[in-house]
Amino acid sequence: RSVENGIDVLRIFDALNDTRNLQTSIRAAKEAGGEVQAAICYTTSDVHTVRYFTSLAVEMERAGADSICIKDMAGVLTPEVAYELVREIKNATSLPVQVHTHGTAGIGQMTYLKAVEAGADIIDTCLSPLAEGTSQPCTESMAIALDGLGYDTGLDVDKLDQIAKHFAGVRDRFLKEGGLNPKVLEVEPKALLYKVPGGMLSNMISNLADLGASDRYNEVLAEVPRVRAELGYPPLVTPLSQMVGSQALMNVLSGERYKVVPKEIKDYVHGMYGRPPVTISKEIREKIIGDDEVITCRPADLLEPELPAAREEIGAYAKTEEDVLDYALFPDQARDFLGRREDPFYDVPVQEVEVSIDVA
Structure with a gap:
């Protein structure tokens, strides 16, 4: 359904890097005509070596992946490891490599530069108002720096600036209303220790x-x-x-x-x-x-197959297969949303009203 609704690339990952858990999703995405990007969840330990992650990439290619994403959730992928890991995956597979990191520990830009030098095809960034900290490195800054180093990003910085002005207002509103904690915008070097x-x-x-x-x-x-x-x-x-x-x-x-x-x-x-x-x-x-x-x-x-039961349970309110999928994934939220959509009195409490009639 995602592919039919316009999603071209489906990034598929398993939290434990257990490739057995990817097989069904990869097969379904390919059958639907989508492009499969298999993501390696990057972390560090004595087990999580460059060789370990490279072997994962090879397994993912064999399983049908069209590209590989190195997904560094904690922002702990250091520049030298990024260079080595991207280089080894590019050597071991024939797939494009995308790198995803965060600015949490303050090393994201350096990590991206070394990844690009090693042959990374795509890097994930974020527009300046909501960049850095626990988000991604800044789009505009990375584009200017890479263009200056001879890499053609294809980005128009003037247009990016126009979009950034809009999101600066969004950021300021969330900061004012308390929906965005300023602490998440800060750099926390301890992330390199605590991961x-x-x-x-x-x-x-x-x-x-x-x-x-x-x-x-x-x-x-x-x-x-x-x-x-x-x-x-x-x-x-x-x-x-x-x-x-x-x-x-x-x-x-x-x-x-x-x-x-x-x-x-x-x-x-x-x-x-x-x-x-x-x-x-x-x-x-x-x-x-x-x-x-x-x-x-x-x-x-x-x-056991869960979709038939979900389809029956939400049948009174579901109009489309997307409605059923929403309910299967988020039952409480979807039931509330669909109930309100289909029945204006869905969540109106029933009250007993005492009525007296004077027949005199």
């Missing part, structure tokens, strides 16, 4: 504020890499980033590590999300799921 993506930082800041525990931010930040290591070094990308962040927060606020464990973390340790990059130790596994069995098959093989 925490910008979106995860934003969620952590918001959650701590809601709990009245903003003063414990640094404790939670320091707990994240410990939890990540104990859970087998999963890349910190959705949904694993939120899950690891929530577990770190609970470990700190409860005063006892793994005293409180969310269902999602238990499912992950059970193997329901796929293979962790590193086997989780018996000690941590028993703390979280006791003696429960861990599955080793592709998790989706255990799922």
Whole structure:
């Protein structure tokens, strides 16, 4: 449906870089006529080497990918590693390579320059009003710098400036209304130590504020890499980033590590999300799921088809297949939206009204 509605390139990734979890999506996208960009979730550990990521790229090419994206969610891809990784993937595959990083740690522009020098075909950037910090490096600045170095970006900086003026107003409005926390616009070099993506930082800041525990931010930040290591070094990308962040927060606020464990973390340790990059130790596994069995098959093989049930459940309000898909992905939000759209009295509370009639 995405392809039919005008999406040309579908970026497909798995949070654990478990290529088994990509196969069905890649096949479906290709059958629909879309261009498949398989994304490598970049992270660092003793396991996550240039050779490891290059092997992933080769697997993705064999699975049918049309291009490769190096997705650096935390902004921790350093310039020298970017150069080596792009070069090795270009040598090992015949695919275009796109690089995606963030300005969280303040090294994004240098990383992009070295990636371009190594042969990267595309880099992801953001217009200046909402660039840098936990966002991407600035589009206009990168275009000017690369043009000066002899690279033809094909971008018109004057037109970019016109668009940027619009989004400057959007940024200022969100800052004024409190919808955009100024902290996410800052550079945080500690990201290179803690490997925490910008979106995860934003969620952590918001959650701590809601709990009245903003003063414990640094404790939670320091707990994240410990939890990540104990859970087998999963890349910190959705949904694993939120899950690891929530577990770190609970470990700190409860005063006892793994005293409180969310269902999602238990499912992950059970193997329901796929293979962790590193086997989780018996000690941590028993703390979280006791003696429960861990599955080793592709998790989706255990799922029953869900679309027929979703189609029946939302049938009263769904007019299109897109409506059904919205409901399957976001049941509560979609039910509310579709209900309001189809029934003007959908969420109007029913009130008892006492009526008296004088017949005299």
